[in-house]
Amino acid sequence: MATQHSRAAARVMISPAVILLLGWMLIPLGMTLYFSFLRYNLLMPGANPFVGWENYSYFLSDPAFQTAIVNTLLLVLGVLLITVVGGVLIALLLDQPMWGQGIVRILVIAPFFVMPTVSALVWKNMFMNPVNGLFAHLFQALGLAPFDFLAQAPLASIIGIVSWQWLPFATLILLTAMQSLDSEQLEAAEMDGASPLARFFHIVLPHLARAITVVILIQTIFLLSVFAEILVTTNGGPGTASTNLTYLVYAESLLRFDVGTGSAGGVVAIILANIVAIFLMRMIGKNLDA
Amino acid sequence: MGQITLDKVTKRFGEVEVIPPLDLEIGDGEFTVFVGPSGCGKSTLLRLIAGLEDVSGGQIRIDGRDATETPPARRGLAMVFQSYALYPHMSVRKNIAFPMKMAGVPEDEQKRRIEGAAKALNLTDYLDRRPGQLSGGQRQRVAIGRAIVREPAAFLFDEPLSNLDAALRVGMRLEISELHERLKTTMIYVTHDQVEAMTMADKIVVLRAGHVEQVGSPLELYRSPRNLFVAGFIGSPKMNFIEGEEAGRHDARTIGIRPEHVSVDPSGPWSGVVAVSEHLGSDTFLHIHETGLCDVMTVRAGGELDVHHGDRVRLSPDLSKLHRFDGQGLRIA
Amino acid sequence: MARAVTPRRKAINTALAWGIGILIFFPILWTILTSFKTEAQAIADPPLFLNFDWTLENYVTVQERSNYFRHFWNSVVISVGSTLIGLLIAVPAAWAMAFVPGRRTKDVLMWMLSTKMLPPVGVLVPIYLIFRDTGLLDSRIGLVIVLTLINLPIIVWMLYTYFREIPGEILEAARMDGAGLRSEILYVLTPMAVPGIASTLLLNIILAWNEAFWTLNLTAANAAPLTAFIASYSSPEGLFYAKLSAASTMAIAPILIMGWFSQKQLVRGLTFGAVK
Ligand SMILES: Nc1ncnc2c1ncn2[C@@H]1O[C@H](COP(=O)(O)OP(=O)(O)O)[C@@H](O)[C@H]1O
Ligand SMILES: [Mg+2]
Numbered sequence: 001m002a003t004q005h006s007r008a009a010a011r012v013m014i015s016p017a018v019i020l021l022l023g024w025m026l027i028p029l030g031m032t033l034y035f036s037f038l039r040y041n042l043l044m045p046g047a048n049p050f051v052g053w054e055n056y057s058y059f060l061s062d063p064a065f066q067t068a069i070v071n072t073l074l075l076v077l078g079v080l081l082i083t084v085v086g087g088v089l090i091a092l093l094l095d096q097p098m099w100g101q102g103i104v105r106i107l108v109i110a111p112f113f114v115m116p117t118v119s120a121l122v123w124k125n126m127f128m129n130p131v132n133g134l135f136a137h138l139f140q141a142l143g144l145a146p147f148d149f150l151a152q153a154p155l156a157s158i159i160g161i162v163s164w165q166w167l168p169f170a171t172l173i174l175l176t177a178m179q180s181l182d183s184e185q186l187e188a189a190e191m192d193g194a195s196p197l198a199r200f201f202h203i204v205l206p207h208l209a210r211a212i213t214v215v216i217l218i219q220t221i222f223l224l225s226v227f228a229e230i231l232v233t234t235n236g237g238p239g240t241a242s243t244n245l246t247y248l249v250y251a252e253s254l255l256r257f258d259v260g261t262g263s264a265g266g267v268v269a270i271i272l273a274n275i276v277a278i279f280l281m282r283m284i285g286k287n288l289d290a
Numbered sequence: 291m292g293q294i295t296l297d298k299v300t301k302r303f304g305e306v307e308v309i310p311p312l313d314l315e316i317g318d319g320e321f322t323v324f325v326g327p328s329g330c331g332k333s334t335l336l337r338l339i340a341g342l343e344d345v346s347g348g349q350i351r352i353d354g355r356d357a358t359e360t361p362p363a364r365r366g367l368a369m370v371f372q373s374y375a376l377y378p379h380m381s382v383r384k385n386i387a388f389p390m391k392m393a394g395v396p397e398d399e400q401k402r403r404i405e406g407a408a409k410a411l412n413l414t415d416y417l418d419r420r421p422g423q424l425s426g427g428q429r430q431r432v433a434i435g436r437a438i439v440r441e442p443a444a445f446l447f448d449e450p451l452s453n454l455d456a457a458l459r460v461g462m463r464l465e466i467s468e469l470h471e472r473l474k475t476t477m478i479y480v481t482h483d484q485v486e487a488m489t490m491a492d493k494i495v496v497l498r499a500g501h502v503e504q505v506g507s508p509l510e511l512y513r514s515p516r517n518l519f520v521a522g523f524i525g526s527p528k529m530n531f532i533e534g535e536e537a538g539r540h541d542a543r544t545i546g547i548r549p550e551h552v553s554v555d556p557s558g559p560w561s562g563v564v565a566v567s568e569h570l571g572s573d574t575f576l577h578i579h580e581t582g583l584c585d586v587m588t589v590r591a592g593g594e595l596d597v598h599h600g601d602r603v604r605l606s607p608d609l610s611k612l613h614r615f616d617g618q619g620l621r622i623a
Numbered sequence: 624m625a626r627a628v629t630p631r632r633k634a635i636n637t638a639l640a641w642g643i644g645i646l647i648f649f650p651i652l653w654t655i656l657t658s659f660k661t662e663a664q665a666i667a668d669p670p671l672f673l674n675f676d677w678t679l680e681n682y683v684t685v686q687e688r689s690n691y692f693r694h695f696w697n698s699v700v701i702s703v704g705s706t707l708i709g710l711l712i713a714v715p716a717a718w719a720m721a722f723v724p725g726r727r728t729k730d731v732l733m734w735m736l737s738t739k740m741l742p743p744v745g746v747l748v749p750i751y752l753i754f755r756d757t758g759l760l761d762s763r764i765g766l767v768i769v770l771t772l773i774n775l776p777i778i779v780w781m782l783y784t785y786f787r788e789i790p791g792e793i794l795e796a797a798r799m800d801g802a803g804l805r806s807e808i809l810y811v812l813t814p815m816a817v818p819g820i821a822s823t824l825l826l827n828i829i830l831a832w833n834e835a836f837w838t839l840n841l842t843a844a845n846a847a848p849l850t851a852f853i854a855s856y857s858s859p860e861g862l863f864y865a866k867l868s869a870a871s872t873m874a875i876a877p878i879l880i881m882g883w884f885s886q887k888q889l890v891r892g893l894t895f896g897a898v899k
Contacts, residue, residue, distance in 0.1 A: 010723035013715035017779055018731065020712065024772040025738045031749035090643060097628050098636040106883050107644035110651055113882035115833040117853040118871040122654050124857075126864055132666040134653070141669070167647065173898050176890045211898050218894060225742050228835035228850065232857040246744045253748045254840065262748050270745040277740035284895050285733055342795050363801035375796035379814040388810070392801035436800070 029270075035263035042257035055264035059252075065265075067240045068248040071155055072272075075244055076223045078159040079166055080216055086163075087170030087215065088208065092200075094171070095178050105175075112168040116228040123161045124150060124233045154234045154242035161229055166222075170215045177211030178204065210283075217280035224273050245269050291353045292443035292476030293318045294339060300347035301334055301500075308334050309500040311348060316444075316478065316493075318353075321470050324480045325487040325523070326497035332480040335497070336446050339478065341365050352443060363392070368437035369446040372453065374429045376421035382432050383417040389440045400439075407435040410469075427458045434469070444476035451486065463490060484524055488512070496520050518619040521546050527575065527590070529613070532583045542614035542622055549575065549588040551611040554595065558606030562587060564597050578603065651875070658682070658868035665864035681869035689852070691870060698848035698874075700763050701838070702831035705770035706824055709778045712771075714820065717782035722794075732783065736895060739776040743836045754841055761843045769841065770831045777830070778823055781892045785819025822888035825881055832878050849874040 036055055040048040059065055094105060111119065127133050128149035136146045149157040181204065189199050227246050230236055236243035236251060243251070249269060253262030294316040301309040308331050316322050324332045337343045339350060341362035350358050357365050368389070376385050383404060390400045408414045411431040421429055430450060437445055447466070451459045467490050470477055481487055487494050488508045496503040496511065496519075504516040508524075515521035521529050529546045537545045552560075554576070562581035567574055576589040576597065589605060597603060614622040628636075645652075657665050659677045667675075685691045720728045750769065751760075759765030789812065797811045835850040842851050853874055856867045882889070890898055 006723050007725065010719035010725065013719035014731065016712050017716035017735070017775060020772060021735055021738050021775060025741065028746035028749040028753075029741070031752075032746055035748060093636065093640050093643065096636040096640075097633050098640050099633070100637065100641065104640045104644040105886070107648040109882070109886060109889075110648050110879060112889075113829060113833070113878045114651065114875050115850050115853070115878070116835040117839075117850050118654075118875055119650070121853060121856055121867060122650055122871060125867060126653060126657065127650065132864070134670060137668055137670055164647070164650070169893065172886065173890050173894060177898055214894050214898055221740055225744060225836065227744070228839055228854065231839060232854050246742065249744045250747065250840070254751065259748050259752070266742075266745040266748060269742045273740055273742045273745070277737060280740070281733055281737060284736065285729070340799060342798070362795075362798045363803070367799070369796070369799045371792045371796060373790060373792050375790065375792040377793060377797075377811060377815075388797075388802075389800035392803075392806060436796075440800070 032263045032266045032270075035259050036267050038260050040259040040263075042259060048260075051260070055260045056268075059261050059264045059268065064240045064243060064248060068243050068245045071240075071242060072224065072244040072246075074155060075159055075162065075226060076220055078156075079163045079223055080219060082159070082163040083166045083170040083219065084212060084215060086167050087174045088205075088212070090167075090171045091174040091178050092204070094175055108171055109168045111164050112166075112172075114165065116165065117232050119165055120161055120229040120232045123157075123164070128157060150234050151238060154238065158226075158229055158233060158242055161233070162223065162226055165229075166219055169219070173215050174208060174211055177208050181207045213283060214280075217276060217283065220276045221273065221280065224269070224276070245272070291318055293353050294444060294476065294478075295351040295354075296339070296348065297351065298348035299335075299338060299345050299350060301331075301338055301343065302346040307500070309338070312500070312502060314495065314502065314505070316476060319474045319476055321467075321477045321479065321490060321492045322495060323487040323491035323493070324478065324495050324497055325484055326482065326503075327523075328482055330497045331500040332482070332497055333448055334500075336369075336448055336478060336480050340367055340369050340446055342369075366443040367446055368440045368442035368444075369448070370430075370433045370437050370450045372449045374421070374433040374453075376429060376432055376436075378421055381418050381420060382413060382424070382435075385421065385432055386435045386439055389436060393440070403439040403441075404435075407438045410438070410472075411435050411465075426454050427462060430454065430462060431465075434466070438469075438473075442475065444478060447477065447479040449481055450479075451481075452483075466490065485526060488524065494524075496523060514621065515546075515613065516621050518544060518546070518615050521613055521615070521621075527588045530584055530587050534583075536583050537614075540612065540614055543617045544615040544619070546613040546615065547607050548611065549590040551608040552587070552589045552605050553608070554589065554591050554597070554603050555606035556604050558604040560587075560605040560607070561602060562605065564599055564601045564603060566599065567595075567597055569593075576603070578605070581605070651879075654868045655872050656868075657865055658872045660865050660868075662863070662865045665868070681865045682873070685866050685870045685873075689855075691852070691873070694847055694849050694852035695873065697763060697846055698832055698850075701766045701770060701846075701848050702828045704763075704767040705774065705831050706778075706827040708767065708771045709775050709827060710782075710820065710824060713775060713778040713782055713823075717779050717786055718816075720779075721783055721786035721789075732780065735776040735779055739773070743773070747840060750837075751840065760841060761845045761847075763846045765841060766838060766846060766848070769837045770834055773834075773837070774827050774830055777892060777895075778827055780895045781823040781826065781888075782819060784891060784895075785823070786816060788819075789815050822885060823892070825885045826888050826892040829878050829882055829885065 037050055037052060038048040039051045039054070090108060094101065094108070098104070125133065127135050130136055130146045130148040135149070139146055185203055186199055189203055194202065225246050226244060227250065230242055230244065230247045234242045236247045245265070246269065249262050249265035252258050252265055296312055296314040298311040298313060299309060300307070300311050312335070324335060326332055334343065338345055341357070341360060345358060349356055352365055377388065380388065386404050386407060387400050390403065404417070408417055411434060413428070413431055413435060416424060416428060421432065424432065433450070450466070451462050454462060463486060479490060491508055493505065494508055494511055495505050498519055504511060504520045511520060511524045515524060518531070522531070525548055527549050529548050530552070532545050532547070533543065537543060560581055560583060562578035564576055565579045565586070566577045570593070572593050574591045574593060574595045576591055578587045578589060581587050587605070616622050656672070658681055659679070660671065660675050661678060661680070664671050664675045720732060754760045754765050759768070793811065793815075794807060797807045802811065833850065838848050838850045839854060842848070853870060856863060856870070
């Protein structure tokens with residue numbers, strides 16, 4: 001029962017959050033958009049003339065851009081594939097009766113709480129290093145030649161590291177969703193003669209569909225912006241072999257100090273993220289009504 | 291004191307008029323039951339009386355004073371909610387004490403009343419538990435305890451038993467009735483269950499789509515329902531309605547006869563085939579087809595009657611208990 | 624309800640699950656173990672698992688050489704500070720949206736969420752320039768401001784989903800019981816809201832502690848929190864595995880412990896209530 005009075009009070013309570021977020025969104029966004037049409041390099045002070053779409057055509061025609069787009073997609077899709085499939089399988093396993101379930105759960109979730117720079121450096125040095133890494137020792141013990149992961153397969157290595165960080169998230173959410181499945185439904189299917197495999201595909205998987213979608217969408221938002229892992233392992237290299245869009249924009253802006261091109265890249269990144277965001281928002285919005 | 295008067299009380303939600311102008315008088319000490327099908331506006335009416343909803347028009351008077359604009363806390367009413375609405379973070383004792391704390395009742399008086407209520411409601415052993423640790427029936431009692439200690443002018447109950455299982459429901463029904471006998475405070479009780487209405491009420495208010503269909507004592511409603519709706523709603527099993535030729539013979543559009551007023555009688559004027567017979571021991575309910583009068587006729591017969599599916603029986607109505615209704619569905623006196 | 628299974632089946636499940644759990648956890652375990660080795664033992668071939676001379680010298684060295692606790696303290700200030708300020712702004716907003724919903728509440732909520740979907744790199748340049756010009760670069764205040772803003776939508780959302788679960792009938796009961804607005808908030812609403820606020824606090828400290836875009840781009844030696852400090856190990860000199868491990872162990876330990884306590888809230892907070 002909201003009266004006039006309480007409505008006015010509510011507006012006052014909401015406004016600080018709204019004003020701050022509005023400022024946070026509009027001011028930098030406007031500036032990015034504005035810079036993207038200027039020739040503007042921090043190393044070359046002076047006038048910053050308006051150059052129309054020049055920055056965009058420069059950025060979009062840069063071979064590094066095409067590589068970056070491909071790398072971004074590979075990174076996102078690779079990590080999604082590993083985490084969703086792995087997450088479903090592990091969640092399925094963790095949902096079975098066993099001893100010490102709580103502890104296993106804790107072990108599985110732990111990587112999510114490791115800060116990106118730590119996990120990237122630990123993997124880079126202590127596992128993937130071609131001389132002293134554990135993998136090198138392991139390969140040696142098996143009589144294989146050592147493999148320099150970050151030099152020979154930089155993107156795949158980064159996909160591996162990022163997957164390790166996000167697998168817990170997917171697992172946790174899918175496990176939560178799985179536990180909300182009414183066991184009577186499964187028992188009914190069993191009575192109807194459905195095999196375990198049929199039960200998985202006809203009951204468990206459809207039940208998880210929503211949670212899987214949420215995992216995919218949310219991870220995509222974060223994965224489009226993977227940065228620290230690349231910065232501390234490969235610096236985007238060798239060459240541009242492991243440069244994604246985020247890293248490319250960072251390199252243009254803060255390594256080459258080309259604000260104009262960097263801003264144009266930023267706008268491209270925003271457009272890309274928005275495509276995903278629209279789908280995600282729809283899902284969440286639907287849930288809000290329920 | 292707890293006399294409540296509704297004078298042309300109206301409630302609209304946006305464009306929808308849920309309660310059209312409604313007049314009602316609830317006497318001091320009366321146990322009044324609002325009964326009607328789901329969605330007919332019972333809760334809305336109760337919440338208007340409580341002050342939890344603002345009226346769109348009309349006046350509510352409590353003990354003669356205009357209370358239309360009075361906030362809920364100062365109407366001197368206590369409410370027991372369907373979900374119990376206990377404070378989950380407070381012990382039972384604190385839950386019961388809360389309204390007194392708000393009213394600034396002195397500590398020792400609070401203690402005295404809590405103990406009194408706990409004793410009356412069998413809660414003494416549970417006073418230090420949280421609501422989450424109680425069964426449904428116990429939570430219900432705490433909610434009632436919280437209402438009692440305020441010593442309100444009237445109690446408002448909104449379907450308080452609908453979350454309990456059948457056995458518990460009968461028990462709590464008796465407890466609430468006893469409480470009323472003991473306190474003699476006005477009570478307004480909302481339910482969609484006509485059995486609760488019949489067993490507990492001094493006065494029943496039958497509602498349909500926000501309209502008052504009839505007001506009266508349980509027996510008045512049972513004996514002389516004002517229209518077809520009330521006739522069908524009050525009484526269990528439902529009254530049999532017969533139209534057509536047989537009704538015309540009694541100068542009515544529709545006639546009604548309760549199952550308990552039809553008997554199995556070899557010389558009776560009606561006949562039909564038994565579809566189902568339910569043997570309860572004390573009674574037998576027969577559901578009879580092919581009477582040529584109505585689809586299914588329900589008959590309450592003696593307990594140990596030996597009839598079964600497919601038997602043809604003859605039936606005899608008690609004509610003195612026949613109800614007659616006109617084309618508008620209104621009772622013909 | 625888990626159905627009874629044969630002990631054999633349960634044993635297989637257990638072995639499989641523990642195997643996978645330990646495999647996933649192994650890099651963390653290995654980091655912790657390595658932090659107690661000497662640098663020579665850290666790269667020993669074959670690798671040493673438990674049979675080494677446990678030493679704390681790495682922890683001492685890390686602190687002595689690089690003033691570790693300064694960065695640790697930066698992390699604490701930045702994550703706790705941004706979370707507390709965020710709560711201060713978000714509690715009234717979420718409160719109002721949950722209890723006095725208007726026609727546009729849902730739109731406002733969705734819009735707030737949409738700001739979270741903005742890729743940080745899209746606003747990197749302007750924020751960097753604004754910070755450079757206002758002297759906020761490499762300052763803790765600057766990071767507190769940015770992290771408050773980027774986590775504000777999550778805080779509002781989490782609080783909103785918690786507040787919305789407080790049943791309206793209880794508030795009505797309080798009103799019937801004679802509670803005024805002040806008592807209603809003090810005795811009924813706040814106690815029921817505290818668990819939700821606590822979970823929100825916990826999750827957001829974790830998120831802010833691990834944030835590694837803005838902290839890397841907006842700090843240098845002075846205000847660098849642990850994320851940025853650890854990144855300095857990417858161009859090492861000499862043997863450093865044990866020291867990297869010690870620095871890493873200290874950086875993740877507090878969050879690992881908090882994280883384990885907030886598993887349930889994690890799901891709700893990171894899916895904006897879409898999965899519970
Ligand atoms: N807050 C509200 N807003 C709009 N319509 C409402 C609201 N509360 C109740 N109604 C409508 O008013 C009618 C009566 O509801 P209610 O009093 O709860 O019925 P009852 O308690 O008899 O089942 C219903 O049709 C319901 O949909
Ligand atoms: Mg109702």
